[in-house]
Amino acid sequence: MIIAEGKPIKEILAMIDDYDKIIVAGCKGCVTVCSAGGQKEVEILSSALRLARKAQGKALDIKEVTLERQCDTEYLEPMREYADQYQAILSLACGAGIQFVAEKFRKQPVLPGVNTQFIGVTEEQGVWTERCQSCGNCLLHQTGGICPVTRCSKSLFNGPCGGSKAGKCEIDPQIDCGWQLIYERLKELGLLAKLEVVLPIKDWSTSRDGGPRKRIREDLKI
Amino acid sequence: MKAGSNLEKILTSGKFAVTGELGPPKGADVSVIERKANLLKGNVDAVNVTDNQTAIVRMSSIAVGAILQRMGIEATMQMVCRDRNRIAMQSDIFGAYALGLRNILCLSGDHQKFGNQPTAKNVFDLDSIQLIQTVKLMRDEHKVLGGDEIEGAPAMFIGAAENPFADPFEYRVIRLAKKVAAGVDFIQTQCIYDMAKFERFMQMARDRGLHEKIHILAGVTPLKSVGMARYMKEKVAGMDVPEEIIARMKSAGKEKAREEGLNICVEQIQRLRQIEGVHGIHLMAIEWEDAVHGIVERAGLLPRPQV
Numbered sequence: 248m249i250i251a252e253g254k255p256i257k258e259i260l261a262m263i264d265d266y267d268k269i270i271v272a273g274c275k276g277c278v279t280v281c282s283a284g285g286q287k288e289v290e291i292l293s294s295a296l297r298l299a300r301k302a303q304g305k306a307l308d309i310k311e312v313t314l315e316r317q318c319d320t321e322y323l324e325p326m327r328e329y330a331d332q333y334q335a336i337l338s339l340a341c342g343a344g345i346q347f348v349a350e351k352f353r354k355q356p357v358l359p360g361v362n363t364q365f366i367g368v369t370e371e372q373g374v375w376t377e378r379c380q381s382c383g384n385c386l387l388h389q390t391g392g393i394c395p396v397t398r399c400s401k402s403l404f405n406g407p408c409g410g411s412k413a414g415k416c417e418i419d420p421q422i423d424c425g426w427q428l429i430y431e432r433l434k435e436l437g438l439l440a441k442l443e444v445v446l447p448i449k450d451w452s453t454s455r456d457g458g459p460r461k462r463i464r465e466d467l468k469i
Numbered sequence: 470m471k472a473g474s475n476l477e478k479i480l481t482s483g484k485f486a487v488t489g490e491l492g493p494p495k496g497a498d499v500s501v502i503e504r505k506a507n508l509l510k511g512n513v514d515a516v517n518v519t520d521n522q523t524a525i526v527r528m529s530s531i532a533v534g535a536i537l538q539r540m541g542i543e544a545t546m547q548m549v550c551r552d553r554n555r556i557a558m559q560s561d562i563f564g565a566y567a568l569g570l571r572n573i574l575c576l577s578g579d580h581q582k583f584g585n586q587p588t589a590k591n592v593f594d595l596d597s598i599q600l601i602q603t604v605k606l607m608r609d610e611h612k613v614l615g616g617d618e619i620e621g622a623p624a625m626f627i628g629a630a631e632n633p634f635a636d637p638f639e640y641r642v643i644r645l646a647k648k649v650a651a652g653v654d655f656i657q658t659q660c661i662y663d664m665a666k667f668e669r670f671m672q673m674a675r676d677r678g679l680h681e682k683i684h685i686l687a688g689v690t691p692l693k694s695v696g697m698a699r700y701m702k703e704k705v706a707g708m709d710v711p712e713e714i715i716a717r718m719k720s721a722g723k724e725k726a727r728e729e730g731l732n733i734c735v736e737q738i739q740r741l742r743q744i745e746g747v748h749g750i751h752l753m754a755i756e757w758e759d760a761v762h763g764i765v766e767r768a769g770l771l772p773r774p775q776v
Contacts, residue, residue, distance in 0.1 A: 400580055401550075401577055401578075401580060401591070401593045401596070402593045403577060403593065404596050404598075404599065405596050405597075405598040405599070405644070405647055406596070407635065407636070407637075407640070407644075408577045408597075408632075408635070409577075409630065409631075409632030409635045409659055409707045410579075410580070410635065410707055411635045411636050411637075411707065412636055412707055413636060414636065417579075417580065417707070418580045418582045418583075419582075427636060427637060430637050430640055431637075439643075442640065442643055443643055443646065443647065444647075445598055445599075445602070445647050445650055445651055447599070448555070448599045448602070448603075448614065449594075451594065
């Protein structure tokens with residue numbers, strides 16, 4: 248899923264300083280699962296904003312809403328009923344959701360309430376870690392199911408570099424060396440011979456480097 | 470001859486090579502380069518010019534390399550994958566060759582986190598092994614990546630680094646073999662203090678016949694103090710400094726520490742020369758260039774051969 252974290256309240260207060268009527272819009276998708284922008288976070292953030300504004304002596308009317316998803320047109324539609332009564336929409340969805348709201352609601356600014364961080368997993372309760380950089384050309388079959396683009400700090404294809412020590416990355420002793428993980432996994436699988444092969448230079452055009460990406464399934468189009 | 474550089478001639482003629490290292494200034498002051506270069510001149514066969522090492526902004530390795538060539542000192546330009554994509558790298562290799570550079574050392578590069586630009590975006594479009602392949606493609610097939618023919622091939626003697634002390638240890642020789650398969654001509658290793666471990670590494674390299682395919686230059690760095698020895702052991706990624714070395718530096722005391730560091734370095738060189746498959750040393754006297762002449766002389770490696 249997409250992992251995000253709430254922006255600092257000070258930053259949000261500065262963003263909404265000019266407004267006294269806003270929508271705080273959560274999303275029931277990824278940001279709910281990673282506790283960054285679901286209904287609970289909408290409630291907590293809205294209360295905090297009201298309190299802060301009260302302390303500033305400035306009124307703030309907030310409409311709290313949590314949509315099924317913000318990355319699908321149909322789930323945004325219900326917001327049309329009341330959107331025009333508000334001066335701004337503070338979205339707690341991921342960056343895609345925030346932008347999609349901004350595309351569909353043209354009359355007021357749409358503001359980010361979270362920082363979108365990465366595609367990751369819930370490693371344990373309250374701990375999320377990155378797994379995928381969506382490069383568009385998966386090579387996990389060659390690397391024991393561990394992504395060097397994501398898990399190696401330098402995205403090396405033929406690591407580990409000289410900075411791998413005791414299984415950790417040179418940049419931070421808390422970070423596992425991605426290539427050590429790949430090495431151990433392939434060893435476990437009896438596939439170490441895979442590491443003898445030089446992985447070729449990557450075609451990054453399937454990644455963001457090829458420009459904004461689009462996928463079309465003609466058979467699904469209406 | 471692939472490039473015809475002095476370093477290549479020394480190595481292919483079977484002579485024991487000595488290379489040095491020069492860190493460019495953190496600015497545009499040429500006098501810093503000239504001062505360091507003059508201390509290295511005549512004592513080494515080629516001088517590595519580091520490429521923004523530890524991710525600290527310094528003068529370009531190619532510019533400094535060209536200055537050294539003008540001074541009559543052969544340079545080995547280091548090129549890291551951190552800062553440039555394949556377009557800039559290939560372009561810079563053309564430019565470097567045109568300026569007279571004939572040796573290149575292909576490196577991944579220290580992560581920008583360590584330097585003075587920790588908020589930079591890194592590139593790593595290629596990795597060091599892929600960079601070796603790229604330089605070889607340009608030199609031997611007269612093509613850039615993608616297959617376009619080039620006008621004038623940059624005949625570079627291709628080097629790479631290897632750290633025998635990084636983990637996983639058993640994998641380091643496999644990685645060395647990958648560099649050989651990619652087309653590397655010579656290897657310079659990380660500074661060696663743990664001689665026994667390096668000997669095990671070289672045994673593994675010999676078992677694969679790698680020592681006959683490429684030239685391995687063993688890295689040495691003289692220690693200035695017990696503090697430096699401890700720092701290397703604890704803080705520098707992938708560095709092993711045995712307790713025995715630390716104890717020797719400690720018992721030398723503050724006043725004799727540098728002398729002991731030089732003694733250790735000379736002993737190390739003598740031991741490294743005995744290892745089958747070691748064709749030279751890479752002497753990295755970090756901010757201690759004036760020690761180079763004495764070390765090389767005491768190790769019996771002067772005068773440097775003219776080839």
